[in-house]
Amino acid sequence: MTKRKVLIVEDDQAIAELERDYLEVHGYEVTLRADGRQAMEEALEQAYDLIILDVMLPGMDGFDILRRIRETKFIPVLMVSARKEDIDKIRGLGLGADDYVTKPFSPSELVARVKAHLERYDRLTGAAAGAGTLSVRKIRELNIRGLAIQVDARRVTLNGQEITMTAKEFDLLLFLAENPDRVYSKEELLDKVWGIDNFGDSATVTVHVGKIRDKIQKDPAKHQFIETVWGAGYRFKV
Known part of the structure; x- marks a missing residue:
């Protein structure tokens, strides 16, 4: 079974590695990026199943990265931040984030959210049934x-x-x-x-x-x- 690919964009190395370790234990293939601009290029050019995106980043902040991602891609994006203000959460969701997680959080909770959003995306797109299969059906x-x-x-x-x-x-x-x-x-x-x-x-x-x-x-x-x-x-x- 092909592993699901997750991109973690986080400039705190300790947090990024902790998130990576928990996700890899649960069978995900994880890539880490710390620089905002480099992460944006990675997200746009490579095929990932889900992105975990910090708000405060060097080079380019998470909101600008999310805005660029949503111009072309609709994969699940989970934003994480130490900022607890409602305006930040509303802004992230308004730009198209699927979830907004406030630090500190349990790594197990993050894994649960990743799993839930990927399963929902599979249900919505039919990815779990196998992409590329064609069938004739009445359009509702x-x-x-x-x-x-x-x-x-x-x-x-x-x-x-x-x-x-x-x-x-x-x-x-x-x-x-x-x-x-x-x-x-x-x-x-x-x-x-x-x-x-x-x-x-x-x-x-x-x-x-x-x-x-x-x-x-x-x-x-x-x-x-x-x-x-x-x-x-x-x-x-x-």
């Missing part, structure tokens, strides 16, 4: 006022123009679209969409809703899909 698609969501292909278009979304943005949009005209609280959405992979809090939902709106509601007068019900949660409008 939702169409709402110019917004088309191709469920199996995991594609979103608005008036024919493709909208790029992260895996979790797509999951959240699909769940709301498949359950229209019902109000869901942030806690319910966290449970329904993130489920057993939930390591976050309700701010995670707020960030993802905001990112989805930025992409599909550029003109709210024409394309208002996700409504805020103040004090209650969110509702998808058909």
Whole structure:
């Protein structure tokens, strides 16, 4: 069985080596990088299954690296930082991080998060079933006022123009679209969409809703899909 490849971007050598040792014990192939700019080039040029990305790095900070990664890749990215401010967490999630872990943390917890995010990614992409296999199947698609969501292909278009979304943005949009005209609280959405992979809090939902709106509601007068019900949660409008 091919080992899953993990890139750890961390300038604290002791922490990086500890993370590497725990992941290697659990069967992962790990590469370490300490310089931000070198790590960005590595992440863009090489094929990794998951990236663990520190925020504070020499050369280029983690937020800028994440921004560049998300321009072309949608593999799981876990951000780690000693900074506990909510604004940093919201910024990381807003840029497309799948998780945000605050130092200090248990290496065993990190391994659990890596495993959970890889399993979720496999479920979403069908990677576990074997990439490259072809099958003929009926395309399931939702169409709402110019917004088309191709469920199996995991594609979103608005008036024919493709909208790029992260895996979790797509999951959240699909769940709301498949359950229209019902109000869901942030806690319910966290449970329904993130489920057993939930390591976050309700701010995670707020960030993802905001990112989805930025992409599909550029003109709210024409394309208002996700409504805020103040004090209650969110509702998808058909």
